[in-house]
Each structure stands twice: as structure tokens, then as C-alpha cells.
Amino acid sequence: MGLELVSLFNALPGACAQGLVWGIMAIGVYITYKILDLADLTVDGTMCTGGAVCIAMMMTGHSVGFSMFCAFLAGVLAGLATGLLHTAMGIPAILAGILTQLSLYSVNLRILGGKANQAISLDKYDLLVSLRWIRDVPFYKNTIFVVAVAIILLVAVLYWFFGTELGCSIRATGSNQNMSRAQGINTDLTKILGLMLSNGIVALSSAFLAQYNGFVDINMGRGAIVVGLAAVIIGEVVFGRIHGNFAFRLASVAAGAIIYYLVMQIVMWLGLLSTNDNKLLSAIIVAVFLAIPYLKGKYFTRVKKGGAGNA
Amino acid sequence: MLEIKSISKTFNAGTVNEKKALDRLSLSLKEGDFVTVIGGNGAGKSTMLNAVAGVFPVDEGSIYIDGTDVTKLAEHRRAKYLGRVFQDPMTGTAASMQIEENMALASRRGAARTLRPGITRKERDLYKEQLKILDLGLEDRLTAKVGLLSGGQRQALTLLMATLKKPKLLLLDEHTAALDPKTAAKVLDATDRIISRDNLTTLMITHNMKDAIRHGNRLVMMYEGHIIYDVSGEEKEKLKVSDLMQKFEEVSGGRFANDRMILT
Numbered sequence: 001m002g003l004e005l006v007s008l009f010n011a012l013p014g015a016c017a018q019g020l021v022w023g024i025m026a027i028g029v030y031i032t033y034k035i036l037d038l039a040d041l042t043v044d045g046t047m048c049t050g051g052a053v054c055i056a057m058m059m060t061g062h063s064v065g066f067s068m069f070c071a072f073l074a075g076v077l078a079g080l081a082t083g084l085l086h087t088a089m090g091i092p093a094i095l096a097g098i099l100t101q102l103s104l105y106s107v108n109l110r111i112l113g114g115k116a117n118q119a120i121s122l123d124k125y126d127l128l129v130s131l132r133w134i135r136d137v138p139f140y141k142n143t144i145f146v147v148a149v150a151i152i153l154l155v156a157v158l159y160w161f162f163g164t165e166l167g168c169s170i171r172a173t174g175s176n177q178n179m180s181r182a183q184g185i186n187t188d189l190t191k192i193l194g195l196m197l198s199n200g201i202v203a204l205s206s207a208f209l210a211q212y213n214g215f216v217d218i219n220m221g222r223g224a225i226v227v228g229l230a231a232v233i234i235g236e237v238v239f240g241r242i243h244g245n246f247a248f249r250l251a252s253v254a255a256g257a258i259i260y261y262l263v264m265q266i267v268m269w270l271g272l273l274s275t276n277d278n279k280l281l282s283a284i285i286v287a288v289f290l291a292i293p294y295l296k297g298k299y300f301t302r303v304k305k306g307g308a309g310n311a
Numbered sequence: 312m313l314e315i316k317s318i319s320k321t322f323n324a325g326t327v328n329e330k331k332a333l334d335r336l337s338l339s340l341k342e343g344d345f346v347t348v349i350g351g352n353g354a355g356k357s358t359m360l361n362a363v364a365g366v367f368p369v370d371e372g373s374i375y376i377d378g379t380d381v382t383k384l385a386e387h388r389r390a391k392y393l394g395r396v397f398q399d400p401m402t403g404t405a406a407s408m409q410i411e412e413n414m415a416l417a418s419r420r421g422a423a424r425t426l427r428p429g430i431t432r433k434e435r436d437l438y439k440e441q442l443k444i445l446d447l448g449l450e451d452r453l454t455a456k457v458g459l460l461s462g463g464q465r466q467a468l469t470l471l472m473a474t475l476k477k478p479k480l481l482l483l484d485e486h487t488a489a490l491d492p493k494t495a496a497k498v499l500d501a502t503d504r505i506i507s508r509d510n511l512t513t514l515m516i517t518h519n520m521k522d523a524i525r526h527g528n529r530l531v532m533m534y535e536g537h538i539i540y541d542v543s544g545e546e547k548e549k550l551k552v553s554d555l556m557q558k559f560e561e562v563s564g565g566r567f568a569n570d571r572m573i574l575t
Contacts (some may be wrong), residue, residue, distance in 0.1 A: 176405045
């Protein structure tokens with residue numbers, strides 16, 4: 001038992017780092033799912049596109065910074081495609097996302113030069129993060145530190161952006177489209193912008209993940225939306241009671257992703273499930289957390305409830 | 312200020328549910344006109360307001376606001392001319408956003424949304440002053456989420472937002488119908504005060520004939536997609552509910568008897 005506990009503790013920093021990387025992705029999902037009130041399935045494709053672009057660029061001699069920037073742009077384009085399908089062509093958001101996601105599979109294969117996966121060597125290339133840089137490296141090189149700083153920067157930028165006139169109009173669109181149009185907001189444009197921003201962030205997370213793993217795989221985005229939703233929901237359940245501002249909400253989403261990976265790690269350590277059961281487990285986690293508020297409302301409503309009523 | 316020239320709108324054309332909602336409707340409003348609109352269910356009152364607001368394109372005819380042809384303008388681009396309050400208190404405000412954020416959104420109606428701050432300190436003071444006009448205590452709850460307000464409070468706030476930036480035309484679509492009588496009276500009172508303060512050109516739909524007579528300087532009655540009665544000035548002042556009822560019976564050949572309940 002003692003030795004096994006050691007193996008769990010050895011695995012925790014890795015789970016933490018992975019959670020942080022997926023935390024970036026979850027922040028992207030938060031923008032569509034929570035702010036825009038759209039379920040965007042594009043991300044399952046974008047979660048591979050970002051990594052594919054990043055690694056393909058690095059292998060052709062570009063710097064890690066520029067490669068990650070291009071990964072971000074690739075995600076932005078994917079979001080634009082879904083946005084146009086949804087707004088300009090009137091396709092329901094879910095279906096628009098599925099269409100883009102499906103086409104991204106082919107696009108991703110092209111980016112990877114027709115191969116299903118591509119490794120990138122930590123020794124030959126100047127990567128920003130890696131699963132080998134979790135311990136025994138100076139703290140500024142530590143992946144947990146690097147990704148945490150990236151999240152802090154991201155949260156700061158998003159906190160600023162969603163406080164601007166443009167950011168407020170995106171939030172208003174998600175809250176009430178009729179009201180937004182009555183106030184002169186072009187809701188098609190705000191939806192497209194939100195989808196672009198969201199997918200850009202997801203692609204950025206994908207670029208981090210590919211470097212972290214040391215390879216990109218055509219299937220690495222499969223089920224990403226579920227992991228993202230899990231993080232958003234866990235963040236909400238765990239930290240929702242705390243009264244915090246928008247930056248706190250974003251940070252709690254990232255924290256939700258970390259909790260998700262820690263829980264997964266512990267479940268694996270208990271030996272009840274194998275890695276093959278990963279996706280089943282994440283689907284169950286999301287289903288349970290989505291169902292709880294509904295079932296609670298249906299069967300455990302307290303008769304007397306204070307708060308807002310309709311006059 | 313508003314010129315509606317023979318507009319028509321048919322919903323679900325070519326199906327069994329075909330409904331001619333507007334039938335060559337024309338209406339002209341002078342600056343400062345406060346027109347109340349009455350009519351039975353399905354007369355086309357809301358459809359007319361929505362056509363002016365650009366919620367859907369009209370099949371024929373044209374609409375001018377302050378001399379500008381807006382017939383083909385998208386809803387969000389027409390918004391700069393219009394202030395709108397809806398029947399459903401949930402429609403006019405963003406529930407998940409704060410009172411001051413809602414007001415800031417409204418004060419930017421018609422302006423480009425840029426990367427400047429969504430709300431400034433100076434605005435907050437202004438909004439606080441504006442909210443005092445409503446006399447609902449909202450001036451002390453600037454950062455409260457609008458979703459926490461009652462229906463009446465939300466309607467009052469929507470009214471304030473609609474007039475925060477003086478609109479060329481104020482569209483009120485039965486904005487007190489969903490409220491209890493006491494709250495409705497309060498919101499109507501605020502409506503009157505704001506309209507006369509800013510001398511706003513207004514179209515107000517109402518189901519309540521007494522309100523239609525008491526408010527505004529002109530009254531129009533709609534039936535089957537167009538205007539059948541248009542009265543203003545002294546003649547309107549003398550109008551009684553019974554006169555309107557009689558008018559209804561006249562044009563509808565008794566069919567309106569069933570609508571009596573809703574109309575009084």
C-alpha cells in the first residue's frame with residue numbers, strides 16, 4: 001500500500017499539469033456554452049487542429065511562439081466557419097459545429113501530411129511545455145508554472161475584453177437576443193466573434209497539449225467538448241457558491257479542469273477502471289452533474305422559496 | 312416622424328396557416344405625436360410595431376423614420392432610431408447582466424461597439440440619477456442582476472433604457488399588460504412623464520380602452536391588418552369607452568362581441 005500511495009503522489013503533478021492545459025480549453029468552452037449560450041461541437045476538431053498546426057510549423061523551423069500564434073489563428077478560422085454556417089446560412093448551432101468538426105478531421109489529416117499522428121522530440125525542438133518538465137527542472141521551466149502563467153494572462157485578457165463595449169455586446173447576445181437587437185447589437189456578428197474567440201483559445205490549448213504529450217494525434221480532440229463541459233460544470237458546482245467576479249468564474253473553470261484530472265487520476269489509481277474507460281467516465285461525470293440541478297428541481301423543490309417573482 | 316406607406320405582411324403564405332396580418336396599412340405620425348393603438352386579437356397591432364422595428368421584412372410598402380427609408384434596414388440597424396418596450400417583461404432586458412450594464416448597453420444604441428470600456432464611472436452617476444425618476448429604489452442596486460427584479464421593475468427599467476438615448480420613435484407593445492393593476496399604473500405614469508419630458512413621438516399598443524383614451528393625443532383602431540378609425544385632438548378628448556365599443560361592433564358586424572371581455 002505504501003508504495004502504491006507513492007505512485008499516486010508521483011502521478012498527481014502530471015494530472016495537475018494536464019488539468020491546467022485542459023483548463024485553457026475549458027475556458028474556451030465557457031465562452032460559447034455559458035456566455036453565448038451555444039453548445040459548440042467544433043471544439044472536438046479544433047482540439048486537434050491547434051496541435052497539428054503548432055507541430056507542423058515547428059517542424060518546418062518556426063519558433064514555438066509563432067507556431068502557437070498560428071495555431072490560435074487556425075482555431076479562429078474554424079470558429080469563423082461554424083459561425084458563418086450558423087448565422088449566414090441559418091444552420092442550427094449544434095449541427096453547424098458538427099459539420100465543421102467533421103470537415104476538420106480531413107483538414108487535420110492534411111496538416112499532418114496524411115499521417116494519423118506526428119511526434120515532436122523535446123531534445124531537438126525548443127518546446128514550451130512537456131510532461132518531462134514536471135519535476136527536477138527550475139521552476140520557471142516547470143510546465144505547471146508555465147501553463148499557470150498562461151492561464152493568468154488569458155483570464156486577464158478575457159476579463160478586460162468582456163468588460164469592453166464589444167465584449168458586453170457578446171454577453172448581452174448570450175443573455176437575450178431580442179433585447180440585444182433592440183439595442184442595436186448585430187447578434188450574428190457577436191455570435192461569430194464569440195465562436196472565433198472560443199475556438200482560438202481551444203486551439204491554443206491544443207498546441208500546449210501536443211507539446212506536453214510530445215506528439216499530436218488525429219483523435220486527440222475526440223470528446224473534448226465533454227471534458228470542457230465537465231470542467232465548466234465542476235468549476236460551477238465547487239466554486240459557484242462563492243461570490244466572485246468574472247475573472248474568478250474563469251479561474252474556477254480552469255480549477256474545475258484540474259479537479260477533473262485529479263479525480264480521474266485517483267480513479268485510475270484505485271484500479272477500478274483502465275484508461276480505456278476514460279471517455280465513459282467523463283461522459284458519466286458530465287451527465288450526472290447536468291442532471292443534478294434538474295432532478296433537484298423536480299423532486300426536492302422546497303415549497304417556500306424567497307427571491308424574485310413576477311409582479 | 313414616422314411614415315408607413317401601404318405595408319402588407321402575410322405569414323405562412325401558401326399554407327393552411329396563411330394569415331394576412333397587415334393589409335395595405337398606412338399611418339403617418341408627426342413629431343411629438345403620442346398615438347395609442349387598440350384593436351382585437353389578431354388585428355395586427357403587434358405586427359405593425361414589429362414591422363416598424365424590422366423584426367421581419369414586409370411583403371410590400373415602405374417605412375420611413377424621420378425621412379429615412381428603413382424598409383430594408385436590418386433590425387439592429389434600425390435600433391438607433393427606436394426605443395422599444397415589449398409586452399413580456401423578460402424580453403427587454405438581459406437577465407444575467409447588471410442593471411448598470413443593461414443601461415450601458417442601451418446608451419450605446421446606434422453607436423459602434425468598440426474596445427472602449429463597456430461602462431464608465433461617469434455613466435454610473437448618470438444612471439443613478441435616471442433610476443431615481445422611476446422611484447422604485449433601483450438607484451441603490453446598480454450592480455444587481457436584472458434577473459432578480461420583479462416584472463414591473465424590469466418593465467420600468469426597459470422603459471428607461473428605451474428612452475436613455477432619445478429615440479426618434481418610441482414603440483410600446485402592451486408594455487403594462489403583464490403587470491398587476493397597481494404596478495401597471497405606476498409604469499404607465501412613468502411612461503407619461505418621460506414622453507412629455509422629452510416630447511417623444513410614440514406608438515403605444517394597449518388592450519385597455521380607458522388607457523387608450525386617457526393617454527396620448529391621438530387614437531387609432533385596427534381591424535384585419537389596417538386602420539379603421541383614427542381620431543385626435545378634441546374629438547379624442549371627448550371619446551368614451553362606449554363610443555369605441557360601438558365602433559368595434561360597427562366594423563366587425565358583431566364579431567367583436569366576443570372580444571368585449573378583453574377590450575374593457
